[in-house]
Amino acid sequence: MAPQRRGAPKAPEGSGAAERRRQSSAKSVRAPREVQRKWLKTTILGACAVLAGPLLWSCLGGDDGVTEVLAHRGEILPGRFIEVPCSEDYDSHRRFEGCSPRKCGRGITDTVITRDEAQRIRSIAEKGLSLGGSDGGASILDLHSGALSVGKHFVNLYRYFGDKIQTVFSEEDFQLYRDVRRKVQLTIAQAFGISESSLYLTKPTFFSRINSTQARTAHDEYWHAHVDKVTYGSFDYTSLLYLSDYLDDFGGGRFVFMEEGANKTVEPRALQQFNGLRGRDVSGTKAGVTCHCFREAPLRPKRKRTQRITKTDFSHFW
Template sequence: MPPKARKRITEKCKLHQNSSKDDATENGSGNVQQDDTNQGRIKIPWNRMLMRFVLIGGLIFAMQMFSKQDDLVAFAKQDETVSNRRHSVPCSKDYADDIKKFKDCAPKHCGRVVMDGLIKDSEAKQLLKIAKQGLSLGGSNGGASILDLHSGALSKGDAFIDVYQLIDSQGLNIFTTKDFDLYKRVASKIQLAIAGEFSIPANSIHLTHPTFFSRMTNKPAKTIHDEYWHPHVDKETYTTFDYTSLLYLSNYGDDFDGGRFIFIDKKANSTIEPKLGRLSFFTSGSENQHYVEKVSKGTRYAMTISFTCNKKEKIKYPTLRK
């Protein structure tokens, strides 16, 4: 080989070795990274890698959430009879003001309770009839409708109307005096049960707004009022709430699928499967964050009855309007 040619080859080899050493130094390791020009250096797509990490992280989070939801603990199943089942939880700081203002009423201990049998089947069936009759005059375009006999609010389309004005304008006879007597009797039973379970005087808690019948179906949500499945805390939504109760008026698995009531807990969420006449109640603070599972089939009826320690937020029982 001619000396000039050998010299050129030797110089190229030295250049290649020096370039490799520089790249290794920049990488902070002994791995040589090729140059991206003539030597075909690999360019790392950092943006793509970052997006992949984000997507993978989101997937892992979603899998954890679904895994937790699959790992549900049944607090009360539909096919069992629960005379009185309690679960205590530490009280949140949400009652700080109530403890100062309403010492006798504010929760001394917090938790959740389920009872079957306190409300008779005949009473629950009559309340279901009242709910169906009232809600038949309206109904949301989405999957959730309410009937509030105190204010007269009735879901209609994407808004609310006054059910009593509608009844008057059309000369209808929907409700009777017996209906309202039953409503008061059932709410009073629940008030006494809450007072007994949480060791407070019964006359220290008062019925408060909103208290209403609800109907849930699998129709797609049209407004924010239809989106009942979001996790929430009652006392954050309604600051006057101290105790929340739910009376179920239809059966999970028979009248509807989905629609279970779910408490959000640290280890495993716990569920209540609705059952005609089943009563559940709980302290309203963030110790009992919860949501209702989406109804996938059928129709779910229930009655929400709320109580407050603040006498100024007390509402009267509804009566037949003439």
């Protein structure tokens, strides 16, 4: 006898309706949870907007005639130091004898490196950044960690490009980088009256290239007001060495110290026509009194090298 075919069991009448009722019930349970999540997300975003609003307004809306210029692009400054009261917030941070600031302030100088050194260090930045570049307005190159902006992400250039890096950077490039870092370290030590040997380099330390391209990620929004000591924790001193000239190479992009009543700005300067020196260095303590930001750059790009030197573990020293 031929085997008989058996069809699939017949579903009881009304099972489809029962299934629809179960789905409807599940949706009714999920709905309040989804609404709660949406409201929670909206509340968090709203709170962030409220907190960030005053800072952003102070920074982005500060071109109203009340900004004091601490250093004009046409000046040549062998050294200018403005001492400010240390914030009480700094007392809550861990302190290191011989390294933690004894006084707080802001230093500006045009005599850290020579014109030749500035041209060569800028060339290093350009070679590295040519391997990638952000889709937004701010590109980062960190020779210590290997971090490089590529599109909307970061890659480790030493892993990503492998042996090709040896044809991009030479040993002379890395030696120059170390030499410039030591000069910046000495400048900070002298300005703040501490021993150079007590300062150690922490991270991140990087080159940045900023232009007027619309921001694509949060990393591109460089203009937000912030305090480095709060943002990074390990920083006691921050130094920025500019490799481009304000109004010649770019517009906007000025460094701004934010204070009650009036913001104070520094016009970046690289080329020194008179004495062969180049590279305006802006340094300061991160003691809660140095809330700062950068103006948005509406014109041509700028490049600066950002250094953070602090008392930290030798694993971060380069």
